[in-house]
Amino acid sequence: MARRDSASVEITPEVLLKAYACGIFPMAESADDPALYWIEPEQRGVIPLDGLIVPSRLARTVRSDHFRVEVDRDFDAVIDGCAEPAPGRTRTWINTRIRALYRRLFETGHCHTVEAYVGDTLVGGLYGVSLGCAFFGESMFHRDRDASKVALVHLVARLKAGGYRLLDTQFVTDHLRRFGAVEVPRRSYHKLLAQALIGEADFFALPGDAPIAGARALELVRETTVGPSGDAP
Secondary structure, eight states: OEEEEOTTSOOOHHHHHHHHHTTOEEEOSSTTOOOEEEEOOSEEEEOOTTOOOOOHHHHHHHHHTOSEEEESSOHHHHHHHHHSOBTTBSSOSOOHHHHHHHHHHHHTTSEEEEEEEETTEEEEEEEEEEETTEEEEEEEEESSTTHHHHHHHHHHHHHHHTTOOEEEEESOOHHHHTTTOEEEEHHHHHHHHHHHTSSOOOTTSSOSSSOOOHHHHHHHHHSOOOOTTSSOO
């Protein structure tokens, strides 16, 4: 389901967060289209935080620390990367309004990036919105093989360490399905979302000012999340 808002309608960061809390997110038709569409899929993409699949080859790459992974270092560069043409995607939905809105969310601590570097060169990453104990993945990119995949592993490690309950991927692609993404009917998704909006997770439970070793990220990803009663959910 989609509803179009004209370019003249102001959408503030506060309105955007309320939309996420209702299970709705914005997209543009293209970078040249100033209007936004409010999207609420019938089937919502979710990666269960205890269900991330890390193939053995990728695990070796993560453990090797070939990529230095940092967070919130260069928001604008990550947005630029996500807006680049890629195989199977000749144009982007990230328009000027999307860039401005998510930068304002970034400045208020509700939007975060996970960035993969080789030396000082950004070669992949992702960004998304944090609200309560939910993280809404928006987009990812890579310029070096496995860079975005490594960023995803580090993201899940950070979310688990910080007490998050939901990782929303919006849709399920063949690429995300390989990592454990599943489709959840709208009604079931709203129940998951309502539970995840209770309380406040900590994106910086792992330090944000120093890279986390890949081996540590894998340990966190493979740990079973334990609830307050001592039982795994």
